[in-house]
Amino acid sequence: MEQTRMISPIFKQIDPPQRFLMGPGPINAHPRVLRAMSADMLGQFDPEMTEYMNETMALYRQVFMTQNQWTFLVDGTARAGIEAALVSLVEPGAKILIVRAGRFGLLLSEIAERIGAEICTLDLPWGEVASLGQIEAALQEHKPQVLACIHGDTSTTMAQPLDSVGALCKKYNVLSYADVTATLGGVPVCTDRWGIDVISGGLQKCMGGPPGSAPITISDRAAEHIMARRHVEAGIRSASLTDGQRSRISSNYFDLAMVMDYWSEKRLNHHTEATTMLYGAREAACIVLEEGLENRFVRHKMASTALIAGLRAMGLTIFGDDAHRMANVTGVWIPASVDGDKVRMRMRDDFGIEIGTAFGPLTGKIWRIGTMGYNAVKHKVLLTLGALEAALAAEGFKPPRGAAVDAAMASWP
The missing domain is CATH 3.90.1150.10 (Aspartate Aminotransferase, domain 1)
Structure with missing residues (x-):
């Protein structure tokens, strides 16, 4: 007797409808980016792969308009970059001042709360931006360790001016962070001119790529702070930190000190690089800079x-x-x-x-x-x-x- 074959239900091949994504993001990825992402895999320590990593760092230094050595990718959507920055900058119990004038300013608070930071806020009605005077007054009042803000908040469609904010933070010995997910590649992100210590973004908006990779750039000052926390974890005391500030970074995946070792010439294994996303991020930056x-x-x-x-x-x-x-x-x-x-x-x-x-x-x-x-x-x-x-x-x-x-x-x- 012929054996009856059991046919399991199967799903059709993915064939999404063609749409113009004219909302606040994600947007349609550039075809060149999609083609780059179809290239074959490489081992994470192959010399060709590590050269692609070096090239990607060099490309994003130009996109971020910076000379920062530490400019690389965090694997994950733009939020991965935000979380990596805050987890690595802010110790539990330390003060963080957050400029909140939209949904994504509130997101910064949500992440900082999970870190265990003491959260101070500069709250504004949705649709407004903070003046330099308001930021300075808040820095004087709260004396935070870190200032965090959103450059372009798509929830309100407003852009927070960042000129002189970095210099203001340095004046008060405050580290600064800005999320530029919505603006990177379409609006000037003047990292060095602004003097912001850490800036992270994403691919899925002006960069013309898919979500899944978070470009980030880190100043030497911020890198020293991040590495000092890693040394504390290893039992090495840093004179620049008080006893109350010495704490290990609560995340392994988002520990930027470990990620930086991976992207450095040391190539210390931390994670398996998201090869396909690196190809896409690299191609997106090439397209931006060619234009x-x-x-x-x-x-x-x-x-x-x-x-x-x-x-x-x-x-x-x-x-x-x-x-x-x-x-x-x-x-x-x-x-x-x-x-x-x-x-x-x-x-x-x-x-x-x-x-x-x-x-x-x-x-x-x-x-x-x-x-x-x-x-x-x-x-x-x-x-x-x-x-x-x-x-x-x-x-x-x-x-x-x-x-x-x-x-x-x-x-x-």
Whole structure:
């Protein structure tokens, strides 16, 4: 008797729908990045692999606009970079001052709380940024060990000015950290000019890659602090730390001292490098630098300016202050007469275009539209505006037909 074959249910080959990801991120990855990520594996200590690591460090020094020796990748999404920075900088019980003006400032608090830090905050209404005077006053009041902030908070679409913040922190002997996930590769991240000690980012926004790798750069001053904590763990006392500050880093995976040893010429094993993500991160940086940083910054600004011109031509109101708006994510007030989620659904289902909703006090009040990386181009901005116009009209809001695309085209040089 013929044996009956048991056929297990199988899933189809992955074939996601093609969409323009015009929200606050992730965005569509550049095809070159995806092709690079399909290359074959290498052993983590093969000389070809370690050379790729060295090349990646050199490339990201240029992207971060820095001379920092310690510029490399943390394996994991952008949040991995944030957590590695805070876990390695902040001892349990030490004071950290966090600038909070959006969802991702709150994230810094969530991570610092798990570390056991004493959290001090400079809280601002969502959509505002901190002035240098406010930051200095908070430093004087709280006397923290570390200041942490978000450069571009996509939850509010505002960019926190960072000029002179590093110098201010040095004046008060405070280490400084900034997350630039939303701005790296599309907006100037002037690491050396700002004097920020540790800056981390991600690939999935202006860099035009997928989530999964977190570029980071660390000043010599911060590296000394991080390595001193590692020496404490090994039983070596550092004169620069008081007894109350001496503590081992609570994470193994996110211990930057150990990761730095891995990326150094020592090549001390810490983890198996995410080879495919390294290929993608390296290619993303190559694309950015081939275009040229200044050219790239201009392109992002042009795309954002055109989008805003189109939105205003539709009779929509832009969220926030023009002076501090990110050049790659725009917030727009949802008209009171329409259901914002239904408009987004129409754009996705009818046009294959995704825009973002909002968090916290802005939930249901604004849409967030990204013009980043591979998507910060004229035709994608025009298609997004045309789709939004049609979706609004279908939901009862009657914008002047064609005005948005015309205004955007007129604003594009």
